[in-house]
Amino acid sequence: MHFLVPLAFGWLGSVGVLVWLWRYATSRHQIRVSSLVPFEHLMRRQPSHRRRVVVNWLFWLQCACLVLIAMSLAQPMWLARSTKTLLLVLDTSASMSAHEGLGRTPFARARQHLLSRLNGLGSGERVVLVTTAPVRALTPEPTTDRFTVQQLLRTTHAADLGGRLSSAAGLGAAVLGATPDEMVIATDEPVPSSLPPSVHLLSSGEAVPNVAIVGVEAYEPLCLPPLDAQLPDSSVDTSHLAIVLHNFSAQAQEVEVHAKQHGRLLAQQRRPLGANERGEVVLTLESPSSDAPIELHVRAPHDALAADNQAWVMLHGRQSVSVAVASDRPEFVEAIGRWLDACPGMTWRSTPLPPHSNTSDELLVTDQMSQALAWPGAALVYAQAERTTPSLAHWLPARPDGYGVAGSHIVTTYLRPLEPVATAIADTPSSGGEPVLWALRNGQRVPLVRVQIDQGRRLVSCAFDPTAMPSSVPAIVLFFNSVRWLVTSQMVGSTGEPLIVGPLPPGAVRVERPDGVVERLAHGGGMVRYDATDHAGVYRLSQGDTVEARAVNMIDSLESNMQQRTSTWATPPAGRGISSPAGIVPARSAALREAASPMHRLPLAPWLIGVIVALLLIEWRLYVRRGRV
């Protein structure tokens, strides 16, 4: 036990005062007795000095009170290592907001589960609360204050994001500094087949039907071919929106999609979707304005989640695309430049390495992967010539997996399957991203084109050298398809991915969020990065007269599929701790956990005060019985 104010023990001197007061009271208190005659021989003796204070239970009670008061003033603290650690994981992903009828949502049930668990929190039990979307620790450090944690739970809401349970668990373990003694996960995901004994997963989700927007692509009138043959020839004033819908239910539904701008209906379409069917709706927008986002809404008879029923698209309304070509090979710049010159809607410049971005909308075309990864905007990367081998390969567009949709990625539009193309293919295939185009060479499939979206930035990597085939039609079609896909990244974003705008001069940047919250960012100049895109809608970043608007949408098939939910819990390898976003956190030894766990302070003053009050009540009762009141 420790005392925060040891000097308070000086109050023990009050015991001496008490003794003096008793002595004084004794000398003043007169007791009438029947007779002193039997004690006359005693009265002739002088009583010893130490017997001059006659004490009884009241005196000792008062002494005890004074001692306890002195101890309370010294603020004793009982230091003990916390007995138990508890990690609470609350799934705040978009699917938790699904309406399951009668106003119930999985999130409300999950939150109630955790609140109930906190009601049974033992003294000294340390708690960490983390959410999955975004992965964040609501308690920056372990706490024993259950009221604070309950309040955090009550003020937390689901986000328009997908979440990952094991990532949140890893973050919680990192905050605790060790594997928690108990982990409680409240989610709508199904219980995985294998869970550690200390992990309790409370699944509160039910299978409900849902129709969701799972993809949006906007095509502005550039000198680009129309999306498909069914559409009329595009005009310079016409934009197209390709909305991919999925019916996550066991019954067919008639889905209605409409696009509005400034409250004005621009286009609408109805389309039947079979059970668990994915389909595409293309809306043609006549002369849309570029000063406001296009709002897309989807309506279906049976739909549980509202967050994936709407999307926003920012049309830039420009007639040209800015492209920067960066390479240390003049033939590369020349070949790409010739392709770009074929389209008046594209303006391009050659920039030396390392390339510098003029705007966040500028597209980079290079043969240096490192430069593409450092580029703030979208990039198209080709292989370097010295690392390629010419061959006649059959190009095969990849089929998306899982949904049986005919067709392929936008990047491979108009490419005929198994078309033989003389290609200088990279000796070392690129890695990273989803292969959308394969090359069949010598009986082997080689990934030729990969696409990836990394933190909101789109990247297309082509494992062949364009300078070896500058007149190849498939290569040119592939080039323009890639450009089209890369350009739309600025028009449609996803929740959870950072927004990158600029460059802006140094100074405060004002951020208006879709939920109405306004934030101010301190900006030191250059590109502005905003990470908190957890709500779908339009984000406006402004500095002075400069305003940059970005649309962010909740597009996540995993979250939208509430008919067949998927578990995002990954069991760590045996002998390892819980996986964390940074990797695997190894399970610590007991000694290290002991050293890492902080001491738990239990103030004893309230208990002492309770004892003092009890003693005073006893004393009062004794006084009443003795008739001294």
Add this chain to the structure above:
Amino acid sequence: MTSSLRPLDPVLLRRLEALQLAVRRMRWGSTLGGRYAINRRGSSVEFADYTPYTPGDDIRSIDWNLYARLDRLYVKTYQEEVELSVEVMIDATASMALPTPKKIERAIEIALCLAYVALAGHHRVRMSAVAPGTPHATPWCTRRADLTRMTEWAAHLTGRGAVSMMEWMRRAQAGLRMHGGHAVVITDGLMPPAELFQALHGLLMQRVEMKLIQVLTPQELHPSRIFRGGVLVDSESGRTHELAYGAEELERAMLAHNERLARFCTRNGILFAQHRLDEPLETFALKTLPSRGFFE
């Protein structure tokens, strides 16, 4: 007035009627007519016993039938009932009201029990109070119904003031004309022993058969319960003392004082009984007093 003094329980009274005052020896003051039976060669009609003939006995008392059988002379004796004079003195000084007024109330109740037994035995009973001022007493009572009058008189006793027992006895003997008979003193005995001894001795000199009943509370027998610090004030003398002694010392002192009283009574043929206030009155009157020789 002792407001909580209640009349004796009728059941207790009926049981007291079966008792008789025990008399060791006849004294002057006993007159014929009472119910106390003594064997004496008297003229009563109730045969008592045979005694050998001694010259001077009435020859009419000789039982000739017995002489014919035994060839010896025996004289018949007869029971003679005499009336006793019983003085019941109640200590009504201030010490009798401490530590609780119940002490003097109990003393009064004991006095009434004794008086009733005497009245039931057709004796004369008078009740007096040892208190400051002129000694006063009830008139002589001979009937059982006089108990009510005695009760009303005793109800005014409150335990107040201080008086020397010896001085009071002296004045009472003169004022109340005490001579002979029986006397019962009911007191707490918390006075200088010499003073009490002299008072009792004075009555003994008057050929009064004495009985002493000491009434004490349990707290007085265990003084540490009362003497818990502070300044003690003697209720009668007004003396003060800051008594701070151990419980054992105080109890020993009280025990020694009471034993001294008991020894004096034993040496002087005075019946002595000590009553603790927590002992029921019925037990004391019906069992303790007969066992101590107060009743038969």
